[in-house]
Amino acid sequence: QKEVEQNSGPLSVPEGAIASLNCTYSDRGSQSFFWYRQYSGKSPELIMSIYSNGDKEDGRFTAQLNKASQYVSLLIRDSQPSDSATYLCAPANQGGKLIFGQGTELSVKP
Amino acid sequence: SAVISQKPSRDICQRGTSLTIQCQVDSQVTMMFWYRQQPGQSLTLIATANQGSEATYESGFVIDKFPISRPNLTFSTLTVSNMSPEDSSIYLCSVEVNGLNTEAFFGQGTRLTVV
Numbered sequence: 001q002k003e004v005e006q007n008s009g010p011l012s013v014p015e016g017a018i019a020s021l022n023c024t025y026s027d028r029g030s031q032s033f034f035w036y037r038q039y040s041g042k043s044p045e046l047i048m049s050i051y052s053n054g055d056k057e058d059g060r061f062t063a064q065l066n067k068a069s070q071y072v073s074l075l076i077r078d079s080q081p082s083d084s085a086t087y088l089c090a091p092a093n094q095g096g097k098l099i100f101g102q103g104t105e106l107s108v109k110p
Numbered sequence: 111s112a113v114i115s116q117k118p119s120r121d122i123c124q125r126g127t128s129l130t131i132q133c134q135v136d137s138q139v140t141m142m143f144w145y146r147q148q149p150g151q152s153l154t155l156i157a158t159a160n161q162g163s164e165a166t167y168e169s170g171f172v173i174d175k176f177p178i179s180r181p182n183l184t185f186s187t188l189t190v191s192n193m194s195p196e197d198s199s200i201y202l203c204s205v206e207v208n209g210l211n212t213e214a215f216f217g218q219g220t221r222l223t224v225v
Contacts, residue, residue: 034213034214042218043200043202043216043217043218043219044202044216046213046215049213088152090214096141097143097155097158098153098155098204098214099155100152100154101152102151102152103152
């Protein structure tokens with residue numbers, strides 16, 4: 001079992017729709033969770049962090065965390081073509097190091 | 111966040127040679143890391159750069175191949191030694207600004223091609 005697994009892409013959604021990105025992790029000791037966005041040829045950019053069970057909203061982005069299920073997700077509302085990128089899920093392990101998933105490529109079609 | 115300057119941004123190197131990548135941060139940070147991102151892959155942690163002591167390497171990475179320096183709290187270097195085409199990757203410097211929450215930010219990366 002991989003330490004961090006994300007839903008396989010590419011994920012294609014029409015402009016204005018909700019994009020749902022999912023992630024499961026194996027380390028029950030993880031307490032901090034991050035979502036990064038990476039445009040092609042660019043470095044990862046931190047877009048969301050979440051530390052407690054439940055939802056955290058920031059603009060069009062909502063992160064959801066369920067530690068009992070070892071599951072974290074990212075919802076993007078009103079998706080825009082500019083949201084087209086690879087999204088990386090990164091829990092921090094008990095040592096405080098980020099463990100990255102393989103990423104989900106999102107394509108938002110106009 | 112922090113402003114992270116990484117250079118060179120890209121390079122093409124001959125096999126058998128070495129390349130040193132520099133990472134400069136605009137503020138003092140506790141934690142600095144080096145990652146590798148192979149083509150089409152996600153990020154893999156190479157090592158944690160420790161100020162004033164030897165870097166801590168992850169499984170599969172060794173100091174002889176990837177020597178790291180961290181002379182102060184704002185600067186680090188990663189050297190890729192005795193390069194082969196398999197070392198062709200993007201190398202990324204990362205810093206944690208808030209040690210409690212492990213939020214990490216990345217430099218723009220160094221795209222290395224070994225020929």
